[in-house]
Amino acid sequence: MSAPLALVTGSSRGLGREVARRLAEEGFEVLAGVRTPAAMKPLPGVEVLPLDVSDPASIASAAAFVKAQYGHLDVLVNNAGILLDQTTGLLDLTADLLRQTLETNAIGPLLMAQAFAPLMGKGGRIVNVSSAGGQLSRPSTWSPAYCISKTTLNAITVQLAVALKPRGIAVNAVCPGWVRTDMGGPGAPRSLQQGADSILWPVLKADPTITGGLWQDGKRIDW
Numbered sequence: 617m618s619a620p621l622a623l624v625t626g627s628s629r630g631l632g633r634e635v636a637r638r639l640a641e642e643g644f645e646v647l648a649g650v651r652t653p654a655a656m657k658p659l660p661g662v663e664v665l666p667l668d669v670s671d672p673a674s675i676a677s678a679a680a681f682v683k684a685q686y687g688h689l690d691v692l693v694n695n696a697g698i699l700l701d702q703t704t705g706l707l708d709l710t711a712d713l714l715r716q717t718l719e720t721n722a723i724g725p726l727l728m729a730q731a732f733a734p735l736m737g738k739g740g741r742i743v744n745v746s747s748a749g750g751q752l753s754r755p756s757t758w759s760p761a762y763c764i765s766k767t768t769l770n771a772i773t774v775q776l777a778v779a780l781k782p783r784g785i786a787v788n789a790v791c792p793g794w795v796r797t798d799m800g801g802p803g804a805p806r807s808l809q810q811g812a813d814s815i816l817w818p819v820l821k822a823d824p825t826i827t828g829g830l831w832q833d834g835k836r837i838d839w
């Protein structure tokens with residue numbers, strides 16, 4: 617039997633790269649979706665797939681490649697994300713900055729699910745990498761575009777879970793915690809390994825019938 621196939625978006629660095637590395641270690645065949653393939657440092661057992669999740673044409677050509685080359689996909693990790701407004705307050709947020717953030721953090725994952733769900737069968741799993749910043753139960757004034765985009769991603773997760781349940785495909789959102797990456801910064805309390813463990817729980821540990829939740833470290837957290 618061939619190895620299950622996983623696609624991780626935003627795998628050039630940070631959590632995406634670590635998740636791709638770990639999935640290969642776990643025996644998956646792994647496609648690392650990256651915007652600049654030439655800049656990607658190779659990872660054993662990981663194939664690079666050119667992919668910009670803010671560009672519908674790039675998503676379409678990645679899906680066409682996977683369909684032609686493999687004919688199926690077992691796991692999709694929507695990890696790619698941007699954080700552009702750490703110093704912007706909601707009352708100064710421009711429509712352009714909000715749109716740009718939504719394109720990558722929320723619309724991109726939806727378009728990815730639309731493009732790749734047709735290649736997934738029963739037991740398929742989609743994981744959307746969200747953030748505590750998107751929890752409506754924990755409102756704050758920090759990075760409004762980023763937080764709105766992650767709240768939107770959570771809503772997309774719930775709707776995708778309902779839409780894909782009849783086909784036996786699980787869709788969950790995860791928060792990796794505050795992790796030491798380029799985005800999280802060097803002062804973050806959590807390691808790459810801890811963040812990746814949280815992202816990988818719905819892929820490696822959760823019962824395949826679990827769908828439509830927001831999780832951190834394998835525990836359900838409030839929306």
Ligand SMILES: NC(=O)c1ccc[n+]([C@@H]2O[C@H](COP(=O)([O-])OP(=O)(O)OC[C@H]3O[C@@H](n4cnc5c(N)ncnc54)[C@H](OP(=O)(O)O)[C@@H]3O)[C@@H](O)[C@H]2O)c1
Pocket residue numbers: 625626627628629630631632649650651652667668669670671694695696697698720745746747748791792793794795796797798799800801804
């Ligand atoms: N670090 C944290 O503390 C933390 C906390 C909560 C949630 N998260 C979430 O975890 C995920 C990964 O974060 P990270 O900390 O690893 O961030 P990071 O170090 O800034 O890396 C972001 C990754 O996303 C890629 N990316 C950005 N826009 C893209 C696009 N349009 N198409 C394809 N790839 C794109 C980047 O590629 P390039 O190299 O091409 O720029 C890079 O590989 C994000 O969704 C983030 O919101 C992180």
